[in-house]
Amino acid sequence: MCLVVIPQAAQYVVERIGKYYTTWDAGLHVLVPFVDRVAKRVTLKEQVLDSRPQPVITKDNVTMQIDTVVYFRVSDAKLFTYGAVNPISALENLTATTLRNIVGELELDDTLTSRDIINGKMTEILDEATDQWGIKVNRVELKNIIPPAEIQNAMEKQMKAERDRRETLLEAEGHRAAVITRAEGDKQAMILAAEGERDARIARAEGEAKAIYLAKKAEADGLRALKEAGVDAAILELKKYDALVSMSNGRASKIIVPTDAVNMTKANVIFSETTGLGDVTAPAADVATPATIDPCCD
Secondary structure, X not given: OOEEEEOOOEEEEEEEOOEEEEEEOOEEEEOOOOOEEEEEEEEOOOEEEEOOOEEEEOOOOOEEEEEEEEEEEEOOHHHHHHOOOOHHXXXXXXXXXXXXXXXXXXXXXXXXXXXXXXXXXXXXHHHHHOHHHOEEEEEEEEEEEEOOHHHHHHHHHHHHHHHHHHHHHHHHHHHHHHHHHHHHHHHHHHHHHHHHHHHHHHHHHHHHHHHHHHHHHHHHHHHHHHHXXXXXXXXXXXXXXXXXXXXXXXXXXXXXXXXXXXXXXXXXXXXXXXXXXXXXXXXXXXOOOOOOOOOOOO
């Protein structure tokens, strides 16, 4: 009965003749019978205080239920033993009052969206207030925020309207993007078609020009070759007949006038002009001279 073994992460508060004597840490200790007494066994592990839901009124007069979770540990066994009659109950009540004070300064929307701010303020306030009880508050978390049923219905309707609005906006943006993309594609297609037609016309014109150039060049080379070869009239006549044969291959109506007939007509015209033969134009009639009236005889 005189030997006391204290486990790890624990402290014992010892009183001697009813007065605080010392605090024993983990290990083996000797207790004096009838003189020393273990007043309190304290664990140094982190503990969790899960408070029941508390009714809290916001700044805009909305009553909702909020429950909190407090994570703490005992930092001083002596203060934890003699600082308060029931430090855990005191911490729970202090948590509820602090929560009401903080949430009372916020509106409903701010309360729902400012959990981190509320957690930070409560941790700071509770840690400072519980120093005299030998308690170290590590953090505070809002577990649940339960607004009234009508507020929940209104929030659900608002969320549904917001989702519908986003869906409409997304559909409109998608339709607009599709129309713009289609118009851009049509424009690019028209531009490419115009460029292709332009290039085709240019290539066609260049080909025709080159073909004409080559044909004329070949014709000129042929005439130059004939001139250099010193061809006579008989060969030229044969060339004329070849040209007539080529012309007769087509289907169109043609009038062919032989060269001999043309030369004969020219010769006849020159002969008629020089000799006057063959002129079928009637000579002009002689104009009658009017008789002179003698006034003496009349």
